[in-house]
Amino acid sequence: MNATIATGVAVGARLRERRDTGRKLLVPYVTGGVSADWTAYLAAYAQAGADAVEIGLPFSDPMIDGPTVQEASERALHRGATVRGILADLREVRVDVPLIVMTYYHLVAREGHAQFCAALADAGVRGLIVPDLPLEELAELEQAAATADVDLILVAAPSGAPSRLREIAVRSRGFVYAMTAMVTTGERAELPAAAGEFAARLKAHTDLPVLLGFGISTPEHAAAGARAADGVVVASALMRRLLDGATPAESGAQVRALRAALDADQD
């Protein structure tokens, strides 16, 4: 019997290939199940120039998320969103960008590491971010993800010692997710000056793309962040407008503006 062949677009291969052409990478986020038409946002992001899309599987106690993603998670859960339901929605989606799931460890562990990763791959999801699973607790999931052809993307925090940051860079798959500062997710007025320097430190340890996230709120932040890093992840700035009523087309336009700023900065 043949092993299941993972569907969907591989994260690491695609992002590295695009990065190597000189393109700055853009990964927008949407909370799974936040609205009845939530996958339309995903499609709009892809059309607007996203290089991958991050999908949040909502958890009742999102430990590293600020008010906007908390609100989006609450709304999705209130609508009855579940891990299985969101993955079922994703199986119906056809987009030519890698899909990455972000969720908290409890929702992974209760399914079982191997089962969870297999379910992701089956839904065409090829990347996974588990922000409350530090290096010390990683081994089992790391192996299950590799077996399922899912890239386990690790988050690096500015508080990490050099040896720790090196290990994160080495063990991460797909890309390295660099926090801009010691903050929770959420929009902020300024992009900290130290963010670029932090991304550069991580790049010294790895050939994987390094993407900055947490607080990238405007096209200017995106362009500035991507000067030192290989690209950016944008979540709360998109979710805020979405929660306030932005349609998929309007959110797509927001992503297009981010894309334009990243591309313009290259010229």
Add this chain to the structure above:
Amino acid sequence: MGAITAAGLPALLPAAGLMHDPGATGRFGDYGGRYVPEALIPACAEVEEAFREAWADAGFRRDLDRLLTVYAGRPTPVTPAWNLSAELGVTVLLKREDLAHTGSHKINNVLGQALLARRMGRTRLLAETGAGQHGVATATAAALLGLSATVFMGQKDMARQALNVHRMRLLGAEVVEVTSGSRTLKDATSEAMRHWVTCVDEAYYCLGSVMGPHPYPWMVREFQRVIGDEARAQCAAELPAAIPDYVVACVGGGSNAAGTFAGFAGTTAKLVGVEAAGGAAIAGGKVAVLHGHRSYAIQDDHGQILEAESVAAGLDYPGIGPEHAHLHDLGRARYVTVADDEVIDAVRRLARSEGILPALESAHAVAWVLRAARDGELPLGATVLITLSGRGDKDTTTLMEIP
């Protein structure tokens, strides 16, 4: 008299590694651990290192013991509940944490952690609070040691424990209202942890129970074990058999129970933890990773953590400390539940029979003893130690609203 050692303490059974140091990984069997974002790993590691060093330092222990004695009023007495004992036909002893400064056992842990924070050079304490007792204790220790304090409290708890909100503010603490999710202890804890990410260099997270990422469950139990160590010696003086047949304490996160059990885990005493029926992590929950550790928590069919529902804000928590999960799996401690109406009855009964008004939280332990004595689960003549974790003044308004 039973077996008494030269030191005046009852002889301990071989403790079989129970309630010891959980090691570098912070594991109690399958439970515990350190499930926090990378951003908090260095801070947790620093707290662990500082605690290991301080706990082995006679000077630190001396400073803490002195504060516990001359400031917090330790040792707290063990009071025989004379009238209740006669009514029930069992000997009931009360470990009087309600008489500790600030009105509950929370001060034991907070004085330890505040001394540790100062030793680490931190200037601000962060805390979550449910009933407000841990918040008040944190505000108190901060005032004493010249630190500032920021306390996160759910909007629902701020309304039902308004007295403690005023106390914290009088003591100079900033109280931050948490409006997300359940608006109780669960979300106050999440918010305190989120805030800690933003200020790890200046702030110390003073966690209030035997939960959270390693080393907190272990450290808080060690700071609370003074309850059990004192009680074991006091029971030896009060009871012909030296060791009570049952040791009973209420459990939210489970700090007063852990501190009490630590003194008796190596004895023949049966250990009973009493959870609120509406927040029964062990009776009604499943394994979960929440707030930095693996333990049990109540959750829906899809793994989302449920909101607890209890008349006692301090037990309004969906989870339980990881060491309790381990003691449960081993069968060394038993975890039971009581309903809100039994708790209210227990408050009134203890108030009228002994002239002691317990906190709603502490009354859970009393309520189980009343039920177990009535049902014959406690045999006539049995001896029972109840840890009365706090006093009930804060609950007067709540109680007045219940017919």
